[in-house]
Amino acid sequence: MAETDTPHDRQVHVDRNLALELVRVTEAAGLAASRWMGRGDKNAADGAAVEAMRRAFDTVAISGTVVIGEGEMDEAPMLYIGEKVGLYAKAGGGPEVDIAVDPLEGTTITAKGGPNAMACVALAQKGGFLHAPDIYMDKIAVGPGLPDGVVDLDASVEENLRNLARAKGRSVTDLVVCLLDRDRHKEIVKRCRAAGARIMMIPDGDVSGVVAVSQIDTGVDIYLGSGGAPEGVLAAAALRCIGGQMQGRLIFENEDQVLRAKEMGITDPQRVYSMTDMARGDVMFAATGVTTGPMLRGVRDFGKGAITHSIVMRSKSGTVRYVEGHHNFALKPAAFAG
Ligand SMILES: O=P(O)(O)OC[C@H]1O[C@](O)(COP(=O)(O)O)[C@@H](O)[C@@H]1O
Secondary structure (H helix, E strand, O other): OOOOOOHHHHHHHHOOOOHHHHHHHHHHHHHHHHOOOOOOOHHHHHHHHHHHHHHHHOOOOOEEEEEEOOOOOOOOOOOOOOOEEOOOOOOOOOOEEEEEEEEEEOHHHHHHOOOOOEEEEEEEEOOOEOOOOOOEEEEEEEOOOOOOOOOOOOOOHHHHHHHHHHHHOOOHHHOEEEEEOOHHHHHHHHHHHHHOOEEEEEOOOHHHHHHHHHOHHHOOOEEEEEEEHHHHHHHHHHHHHHOOEEEEEEEOOOHHHHHHHHHOOOOOOOOOEEHHHHEOOOOEEEEEEOOOOOOOOOOEEOOOEEEEEEEEEEOOOOOEEEEEEEEEOOOOOHHHOO
16 A cells, blocks of 8 residues: 555555455464474463564554554563554555454463464454453353343343343253353352353363354353453454454452553443453454364374464454465475474
8 A cells, every 4th residue: 555545545445354364374373383282381382473473464464553462562572562563564554453462372271282272363443452451351251142231240140140041041050151260260160050050161261262152062151250351352352253242341459450551541440341342343353273172173284284274254244264274384484483
């Protein structure tokens, strides 16, 4: 795009389906991270994913700003909050978009060779994402086709389960609740079980945990509990595309976190964010499996190359695409070095 393009022109150009370009970014991160699968070094796995993702962004025809990233500029060498990424980042021009990244969602999973690690990216028009600080967020999510507000973060666990069961025409004993296997969730687990619901605990990776509510074959009816706030925004972006409902509320552990959030534009620490508050407008989401989970297959390395499995989706059209990439290391070795 010419440098003389007006902001209006740039907005119009966002209309292209950039999601299809994003998948190359998650593929690169997924491939790089997969080289560290089971090697017991989560930082190396994360570092490889970050570097590959950062490099791949240079080929995407956007002028992007990272709003959910790897940390502040002084804590992260790449993909830090505020970093400009994309082919047009330095030269100017191109659609101006905000970017949310989690180059490796499930660093510990990858280090242990466990299931369900993936590389994720979401894209929105400027101002489309909640600028969530790196603290915890309370989350609740259910799948599509249910009445608005069927579950609520302010309602009790029992009430949410009852309302959800009624809306689904089922009984609470039919429901499956997904949550992270953490001590802090003991009370929720106890109350869900006492109400008769079944529990599916995941060791890590609550982006895919939340997305599981929208996928019929996972058997998950509701996601509950706390996890990373940045992951909450990515999950909201994915649910905006695939359908479902989600709410999130930031959990502040000290005054510093409240101040930090204020600097990021969060004035009401108690606010319950809807899915659309967290990811507004035309949102695109892409993820590539690093290790196999219910949504995506992991990277399959066959020596001279590898096969990746990715999901690409866009809220505007509601189209969900699964992309299988066959990568030839002889032709593109640098992108896959890990
Ligand atoms: O492990 P904690 O502190 O409960 O944090 C939960 C967060 O960690 C994860 O399970 C994995 O995060 P990493 O990819 O950074 O390892 C997220 O999916 C989740 O939001």
